[in-house]
Amino acid sequence: MNRILFSAMEKREGKYIYKNKIFSGLGFSVDSQEKVSAFVVKEGVILNSYHSICAPDNQEYMQVNLTGQLSDYVLPEYFGKPYSGIGYEFTGDICDREIFLKNGVTYSEVHWDKNGEMMYFDVPNESFGEVYEWYPGGILKTIKISTNDKFSGAINFSEDGKLNYLSSRGGLLENLEYIYNKAKFFPFKKISDIEKLEGSKEVSFFGEDVSSEFLCHIISAGVLANTLALRLVNTDIKNFNLKKIPLLQKINIDNEKIKKEDIDVFKNAFYQNYLEVNNVDLSIFLNGVKIL
16 A cells, blocks of 8 residues: 655645556655644545554554654654654655654554555554564565463565474464464464465474474475475474475484483484485484484
8 A cells, every 4th residue: 555645746636646646545744843644545535544553552642753763772752752652754755664652662663665565564462462574575574473471483484485484382383263363464374274385495493382293284285395404493393204305405403302311212213214214315413413
């Protein structure tokens, strides 16, 4: 959705025009005190006022132009005081950032590119925090889900949409449907939705929720069919079928719970599986030590 200052438009026959086209999107105006008014515009006509996507509820908040003030080092101010409310940032005629602050501290923010495509979303809901990033063109780059005392996790993708990384702790994988129903953009309602992904050449899994059973489902679905390197960090994976990852060349297993005296036990668990694969290019490392 286009996000443009009204001052960059002209009005013809009662309709807003931007770059010689009838405008649809969000229109913004900024007054002499830097207060912002925002409206939904369809086919050149204002329909209604815009309620910021960053607002935590349905209340009306002050809206101010904070262009040039948004940084990690200085608290944004309005008339000399740390600002509370909705802030907007403009690059030229384009509004490319919205932010919600309390006493100058950021609580949520969203970024867009010059075409109005969302690039970054960090707006917690009432149940958990959720952060998304996109590559140019709209391909999902990163998902981060977190709660203070329950589940957390992240999923990363390559520029062509392939799975790079998945972490799950505290029961995130068990709560996919709950997250899906509450979250803004979370795309996975059940494990079978994750099974539809294609893995990258290198894939990493992290966290105690990632079990042997989960990995078996992923492997059986063909997610790792083209994967060359697999990294498992502090997972609950004890063994898996190497035959169904035919191109695999390297497995790195890093697990702080596996002590030196347990390495032989772990090695034996993989040994027969390793022999059956008969892949001379495959190497398996446990906590930095090559075991097979």
